[in-house]
Amino acid sequence: MSQEIRMLPEQASTVAGQVDAIYLWLIGVSVFFSLLIAGLLLYFAIRYRRRAEGEVGGRFDSSTLLEITWSVIPLVIVLATFFWGAKIYFTMFRPPADAIEYFATGKQWMWKIQHPSGQREINEMHVPVGVPIKVTMTSEDVIHSFFIPAFRVKSDVLPGRYTTLWFKATKTGTFHLFCTEYCGSEHSLMIGKVVVMEPEAYQQWLAGGPAATSMAEAGEQLFGQLACSTCHQDGPTGRGPALAGVFGSQVRLASGRTVVADENYIRESILNPQAKVVFGYEPIMPTYQGQIGEEGLLQLLSYVKSLAPKPAETAAAPDAGGDGSAR
Amino acid sequence: MSAAELPATHYLNATHGLKSWLLTRDHKRIGLLYLLGVSFFFAIGGLFAALIRIELITPAGDVFQPDTYNRIFTTHGIMMVFFFLIPAIPAVLGNFLIPIMIGAKDLAFPRLNLLSWYIYMVGGAFSLYSLLHGGVDTGWTFYTPYSTAFSNTYVIATGLGIFINGFSGILTGINFIVTIHRMRAPGMTWFRLPLFVWGHYATSLIQVLGTPVLAITIVLLALERLFHLGIFDPARGGDPVLFQHLFWFYSHPAVYIMILPAMAVISEVIAAFARKRIFGYHFVAFASIGIAVLGFLVWGHHMFVSSQSVYAGTVFSVLTMLVAIPSAVKVFNWTATLFRGSVSFETPMVYAFCFLGLFAIGGLTGVFLGTLGLDVHVHDTYFVVAHFHYVMVGSTITAFLGGLHYWWPKIFGRMYSEFWGRLSAIVVFFGFNATFFPQFVAGYLGMPRRYHAYPEEFQALHVLSSGGSIVLGLGYLIPIVYLLYSIKWGKPAGDNPWGAIGLEWETTSPPPVENFAAPPVVEHEAYEYAERAERLGAAPTT
Structure with a gap:
């Protein structure tokens, strides 16, 4: 396997690009403000360095106009970011009406996946590309969390209730499935893979297994x-x-x-x-x-x-x- | 400015013997007792951090058994959060300085102050004992139902240590609040208070209001574990998410218990080394109160993927965005303070610059996490680990060390080596970034937290992180050597080695038992460098 240097995980779902976009926007904002602050600090520190032992600073020590300016500008930026982030969040938690429904059950320390047509898998999840898929999840014991980094989706999986997430894969391949809520001894082994296939290949895969009851x-x-x-x-x-x-x-x-x-x-x-x-x-x-x-x-x-x-x-x-x- | 010798009697040599320390009611000595305590627990927490970094050098979980690793990161978190980060600045520097800064002889309740130290040590010893003899594997967050129905480890014993320790924080908080209200010297009005005092006032409010909720949560946890009441365990009709609400209702404000005193130290250091009044004094003071109040309303941002309703998530997200503003305002004000200042670069100021760098990164990445759609991806990954280490650890420790170096000559009357001081600050800064910056990248790539073994593609970043932690550890070790050396062999500091303004610099170093030879009367604003220079006939620089 080639060890290429990556800063972003593979984008393999419809929301992945949206999440990366807001991530890059916030990196831009952060770099801008960090450089601004660092630049000003360095400039002031050098320009106003102490030149004589008894020297003290000047009187300029308040400005309501400045205070308002540097409160309002960040406020506008974070509120804009909030609305953008909320829009993505709503998209993530509202599955399309035509999504096909998978089921996932978390259990110390494995994922049990069931297809709508009844096939079962453990720690593997085969899905067709380009089809919206809703996963309804529950846990048999403690809280787990279902996380597919390449799809940028995650939801906690709770005992005693159902949570859901959905995604539409945009490329075929094999991707990580992680448990991201600490769940005991073998938390770090509660991992699996999501295999995204062309729809025909997926149908063949389904047909290849034992006949299942839906x-x-x-x-x-x-x-x-x-x-x-x-x-x-x-x-x-x-x-x-x-x-x-x-x-x-x-x-x-x-x-x-x-x-x-x-x-x-x-x-x-x-x-x-x-x-x-x-x-x-x-x-x-x-x-x-x-x-x-x-x-x-x-x-x-x-x-x-x-x-x-x-x-x-x-x-x-x-x-x-x-x-x-x-x- | 340089006195040849230390004063003949001061709080350190007024009485002798172990008993005079263990039964002291002097806030300054209690501050030093706390310094010993927090240093001890920091060393333990740091040792466990080193074990984590050793395990994570290779992708396979090949150094420790999974159960051992889970106990290691739990011990690291509990020791650091409850027994180092929360008490560090308030209990050591706050204890030592608040009475002196407001011109009082001691805190309002000196016996309560000593009691709070004993409670802290008992709580810490209790938790440490249970962590080492059997241990706990729940993480410092104790999420249910794992902690109540599944973990076979010493949850209740450890929780009891944290429960006991909580009273220490509550007592210290009450002591500070009463002292600041009732014991200010004549003329020390609220808006003449140093910002250090404002920051600790805000912190105390959180400690008094928030800590009882943690205590209640631990009691409920223990009741469910012991008597199988169905509070959090859904198998018994409980709600596991309820635990998260209760836990974060305390534990999010707890982050502000760590950062507000750090900000308080930075305000003092920047004013002293720019020799200028802090820019926007009122805004900085009220920003502390604003953070304390808003800090109680954002706990749900830890739960965006917990099954909490989407609408609740939206409200918590917008409130989280708002709490970013007072922090940003403080950073802008500190920056503006340097404008037309008279800036020098002694060790405390170098630490203050390090603080600003780490806090900027920590604070800005907080906005990433407060953003709903983005948090879903990075929640419970190393991105979060990196973020909270930048804020809680990087910022708090650089401020703590900066403050310790700033007031060290006051506390012990002697100077440390400026060269080693600056060097260690720089080593800490680079070591910290080398350790934790790669974790942002690993987190965004999907590396989950609390993993004992991990897929190979994350190895390069983990190796960077482990390598950085060696540098960071070294940065924390150097000060132990030269600071201890200075207690005995350092040059006498004199009353005011930095040429700083503040009541603590008007008394001797070290101060007498009653803090001041004569009770001070305050006639001027805080940090009135320019005004005082004008009164004394010297023109300011700019």
Whole structure:
């Protein structure tokens, strides 16, 4: 491997260039101010060096105009930087609607990756180039952090809840995947690689592995095995609310509050069903804490998501589940 | 200006024997006791830093076991942050100087002051003992649920040491606040106070208001570890991010506990060696208070990728940008102070220049980290490591050493070698940059922090960093030799070797036990070099 001297990591995602641009801007600002201060300090220090033992300095020691000037100019610069940085941040945390969804589970000390089509990998993640990919993540133990330097994306991965990030790779190749939240003994071995492939190569890669059940199908099977379907039947007759169209909708609770049925809501409703009971239903659902692992939960989540109306259908057929405006 | 000999009696020789030191209520002696304490813990922290740099010379984790390495960086962080950086300047220089600078005989509560030193030593000894016998592997940040439900190390014992030590900081803070309010000499109005006192006043406010939150956080951590209450552990219904909020609510302001006293020292040194009133005195004074207040409102910038809401992140980012302004204002004012000054380049001033260089880099890279979209990439990488070392370590230690050299003749009555003093300052500056600048590059390239082994492409930068740390270590060792030498064999300094203005320079070196032969009365502004020269009939330079 050639040891070339690099100052920037490879740019391999759509946001990488934006992050590097603001980085270079701030380097420019920093170099300018550092040189300005250093130059003035040196100039004053030499120009006004002490020439006689008893000498003292002059009286010029305050100027409101100067104080305002050197407060306002940096303020304008940092506020402009803030808006620019916030714009990139919002981009990073708002996945496009057509992103395909991967799942990542952190565990001391490995990454378990699952593809939407059900393939599993450990410490490796194969993705197609040029396709927006959303990664929904959780941890089985402590806090981890999912970091792909070449994509300039990072998010902590927490036990007990879901976090997401997204990226669109712009070039094929193999890139580092690091855990960046200290997680114990082998934190520095909790590393992996992201392999970005041409879409056809990715399809071949998928076909090359053992036939897999997709996440949503696996969730549907689990839904049956755990007998969820006994109560959560289609239509209004079930003892639990019907789940079609629930994901992403506004749900009215028995407490009168309304919440958006997102990933963390679905998770909580399975593990701690009494926390947010849907209006009009009895709090009779038992907890499934300890009966389903993180991967099973992700499969159930995918199944519930697959029951949501597609964006196009939503517009055509607004049903009782709400209008899906969470997108 | 040069007295042939030291005064016949002073605070160092007024009483003799170990007991006269261990039971002293003299703020000056307590300051020196603290100097011994912080130097000891700095040496321990530095030793562990050396072990880190040795391990990181090669990409493979081949010197220590991973668990050992994790204990090493944790010990380094805990010793340095809680037992060196936070107390260093206030407890040593603040203790020694605040009463003298305001014309008082001692702090308001001398017994409390001695108690705070004992609490500090007990807390430090307790933490050090648990760190060495078994150790802790959570990092100094103690993130949950790792620290409460997964780590098998001595979390509670170490935490207890930090908890105990917190009371020391609270007591010192209260002592300073009361002293500054109640014990100023006649004529010493608020706006005649040296900026050193303003800086320590702001610092004390943070210590008194912030430290209890750290104490509460440690108690909650211990309760969850001991009794399995579900506070932070999601498996028990807790919220791990809550811990981060509580922790940073104290620990971000704690950075200002380290940097405000450093800035306070720099204001004194620059005024003395430019022989000029600090430019924009009021702005510099209020910038300290502004930093102390805003510093409490920015903790969430440690959590931009923690799952904190995007909107909360936005608010914390904009507040972080605002807190950069008072720091920038101080730097501009210090620079402008040199304009039409009478600048000389003795050791303390060389340290002040080093401070300005390191603080500029540390402060500006803080803006990088406060910028949302950019922080996502560099968060928890070596970029952050480099940034906080520039601010907390580079800036604070150069200011501490600069201050120590500036007031050394006052403290011990004798001069050190100017040659070795300047040389060590320059060695520290280059060593520090060689150690930590490559870490900015490594961090942006993606090198995560707290890694025991790392991919090969980062090796060149790590080797640079480890090499620099040898130079830096040398820079810290040289002063020990010539400063200790000077206590015995240095030339007597006289009352005011620098020709500086300030009440501390109007008493003998070393000062008498009561600080002044007669209680001083203050009639003029601080740093009135030009005015005094005019009164005395000599024209100023410019």
